[in-house]
Amino acid sequence: MALITHMNTPSSHNNFMNYSYFSNILPDYFHSKIMISSSNDPSSASSLYSAGKSNTFNLFNFLSEIQMIELLLAVVVFIVIHCLRQKKHQGLPNWPFVGMLPSLIVGIQGNMYEWISEVLHRQNGTFTFKGPWFTNLNCVVTSDPRNLEYLLKTRFPNFPKGDYFRSTVRDLLGDGIFNADDEIWVKQRKTASLEFHSAKFRKMTTDSLLELVHARLLPVLEDSVEKSCTIDLQDILLRLTFDNVCMIAFGVDPGCLSPGLPDIPFARAFEAATEATIMRFVTPTLIWKAMRFLDLGSEGKLKESIKGVDDFADGVIRARKKELSLDETKHRSDLLTVFVGMKDEEGRPFSDKFLRDICVNFILAGRDTSSVALSWFFWLLDKNPEVEERILAEICEIVSEREGEEVTGNDFVFRPEEVKKMDYLQAALSEALRLYPSVPVDHKEVLEDDKFPDGTVLKKGTKVVYAIYAMGRMEEIWGKDCREFKPDRWLRDRRFISESAYKFTAFNGGPRLCLGKDFAYYQMKFAAASILLRYRVAVVENHRVVPKMALTMYMKYGLKVKLFRRDTSQIQKYLKGKKYY
Ligand code: HEM
Numbered sequence: 001m002a003l004i005t006h007m008n009t010p011s012s013h014n015n016f017m018n019y020s021y022f023s024n025i026l027p028d029y030f031h032s033k034i035m036i037s038s039s040n041d042p043s044s045a046s047s048l049y050s051a052g053k054s055n056t057f058n059l060f061n062f063l064s065e066i067q068m069i070e071l072l073l074a075v076v077v078f079i080v081i082h083c084l085r086q087k088k089h090q091g092l093p094n095w096p097f098v099g100m101l102p103s104l105i106v107g108i109q110g111n112m113y114e115w116i117s118e119v120l121h122r123q124n125g126t127f128t129f130k131g132p133w134f135t136n137l138n139c140v141v142t143s144d145p146r147n148l149e150y151l152l153k154t155r156f157p158n159f160p161k162g163d164y165f166r167s168t169v170r171d172l173l174g175d176g177i178f179n180a181d182d183e184i185w186v187k188q189r190k191t192a193s194l195e196f197h198s199a200k201f202r203k204m205t206t207d208s209l210l211e212l213v214h215a216r217l218l219p220v221l222e223d224s225v226e227k228s229c230t231i232d233l234q235d236i237l238l239r240l241t242f243d244n245v246c247m248i249a250f251g252v253d254p255g256c257l258s259p260g261l262p263d264i265p266f267a268r269a270f271e272a273a274t275e276a277t278i279m280r281f282v283t284p285t286l287i288w289k290a291m292r293f294l295d296l297g298s299e300g301k302l303k304e305s306i307k308g309v310d311d312f313a314d315g316v317i318r319a320r321k322k323e324l325s326l327d328e329t330k331h332r333s334d335l336l337t338v339f340v341g342m343k344d345e346e347g348r349p350f351s352d353k354f355l356r357d358i359c360v361n362f363i364l365a366g367r368d369t370s371s372v373a374l375s376w377f378f379w380l381l382d383k384n385p386e387v388e389e390r391i392l393a394e395i396c397e398i399v400s401e402r403e404g405e406e407v408t409g410n411d412f413v414f415r416p417e418e419v420k421k422m423d424y425l426q427a428a429l430s431e432a433l434r435l436y437p438s439v440p441v442d443h444k445e446v447l448e449d450d451k452f453p454d455g456t457v458l459k460k461g462t463k464v465v466y467a468i469y470a471m472g473r474m475e476e477i478w479g480k481d482c483r484e485f486k487p488d489r490w491l492r493d494r495r496f497i498s499e500s501a502y503k504f505t506a507f508n509g510g511p512r513l514c515l516g517k518d519f520a521y522y523q524m525k526f527a528a529a530s531i532l533l534r535y536r537v538a539v540v541e542n543h544r545v546v547p548k549m550a551l552t553m554y555m556k557y558g559l560k561v562k563l564f565r566r567d568t569s570q571i572q573k574y575l576k577g578k579k580y581y
Pocket residue numbers: 177178189245248362365366367369370373433437438439442443505506507508511512513514515516517519520
């Protein structure tokens with residue numbers, strides 16, 4: 001030890017003082033050399049001399065190795081400081097090899113959408129996420145309304161859904177509207193748009209909704225009141241909109257929302273297929289492709305559930321074609337019937353596979369978006385009873401205008417023109433969608449090199465994520481009270497005023513604006529008003545409400561509520577000159 005302590009060098013002094021520390025961390029190789037050099041066996045002078053020489057040599061080696069370690073440590077410290085300082089410029093630390101992945105892993109442990117909003121807030125609305133080297137996780141994330149307008153409208157053709165998205169969801173969605181670009185998309189969009197605006201289609205959608213709400217939803221709710229039990233309102237609303245959209249797409253009612261809330265194989269297969277498809281977005285492409293080849297894990301489940309969806313679709317398509325050949329479809333106005341009667345460019349009828357894709361895509365689009373929006377709406381009402389009071393007042397004021405009719409609780413049905421007049425209710429639903437958009441993030445791909453209005457350079461093939469959830473919480477758009485639930489921000493002179501689609505992007509914007517937007521508002525208003533007129537919806541105390549990480553903003557643990565019948569006097573005070581039973 002003495003020998004070592006004599007040999008001080010400016011850079012090594014402090015380290016040698018702490019030999020015991022180093023002896024713990026240095027490899028055995030160093031350790032044995034130190035032990036040799038510190039031995040003081042006096043038996044041989046020459047051996048002492050040669051030992052001294054070799055000791056000096058070993059020590060020299062050791063010192064240079066120590067310096068290497070110091071150098072390495074210095075490099076590591078430099079990289080750590082450099083990466084952490086990048087947080088200031090790039091929003092997140094960017095590490096060698098793994099990029100920003102560690103921050104993402106930490107971020108998704110909590111509320112991922114809040115985490116994205118916070119990073120975007122720090123970065124003035126746009127940042128570039130760098131994934132691990134050799135992966136395809138790199139993307140530009142934005143919530144800047146100028147970029148949104150550029151992306152969704154101004155340069156729409158340069159930002160398609162893209163190959164990555166299309167190949168990931170192809171097994172489930174095929175060439176349907178949600179998963180199509182270019183001509184295939186244009187054709188479906190035009191046909192569906194014509195149909196969505198036809199009087200026959202509108203009547204079919206409102207009639208089917210009325211039937212579902214009055215014959216199925218309200219009885220199920222009433223049953224829970226009679227039994228005084230708690231229910232998962234999100235599950236019930238999901239069943240309602242699933243049945244409703246199947247009637248719109250296929251002209252068939254699967255019966256998910258029925259007494260006893262039965263398990264419906266088609267609905268189960270659809271749900272499982274969607275969940276397994278989402279898994280592909282968090283699994284490296286090579287791995288899920290290998291799993292698909294071997295029928296393993298979620299890929300095995302996906303194949304099985306897609307078969308369940310296909311079997312159901314095939315049965316309906318075959319039956320509809322038969323009806324068409326017998327000229328028995330005149331009473332029908334669902335999408336399948338419209339597309340079955342059409343021909344492609346070569347004058348041939350569409351293939352069964354393409355018909356299946358069209359219907360499956362519409363079901364996906366309209367299946368859960370309105371129901372999760374309604375779930376967040378009822379949860380927000382529970383926290384804001386003054387808003388609930390005002391909705392009730394508005395509903396009652398509107399029905400008070402009916403000539404010579406009384407309002408009888410259970411049989412009372414809102415008319416379409418009354419639903420349209422419910423501006424405050426529409427404002428409250430929009431406010432819920434602003435804070436909890438059903439599609440919290442969406443994405444596009446860059447076709448050719450481009451540049452956002454905020455200066456962000458976009459290289460061909462880059463993925464662009466637009467953070468709809470974060471946009472609803474931007475002070476620059478909504479003001480200082482952006483996190484508060486205030487339906488009044490949507491009203492001028494008691495009339496609902498819509499906001500630019502590039503600031504309120506819950507329904508997307510530009511040529512790919514949600515096709516079902518008007519119907520969705522009607523559906524949500526009709527269902528909400530029908531429930532609120534009859535019941536107070538109380539969220540079960542301490543029930544945990546957090547978003548689930550999925551394509552749609554589900555509540556992770558559902559929405560556990562208890563319903564209470566409305567007190568007649570509560571309604572009566574708002575009904576001018578009418579009687580409420
Ligand atoms: C609150 C309810 C709803 C919300 C928030 C909503 C939101 C959206 C969003 C964000 C998109 C763009 C998705 C994308 O391209 O990646 C979209 C597209 C679409 N939505 Fe909705 N939607 C709702 C209800 C509905 C309903 C009830 C239907 C049908 C009955 C529907 C039909 C569609 C269709 C067909 C598209 C594809 C449009 C296209 O790509 O050209 N939506 N919707």
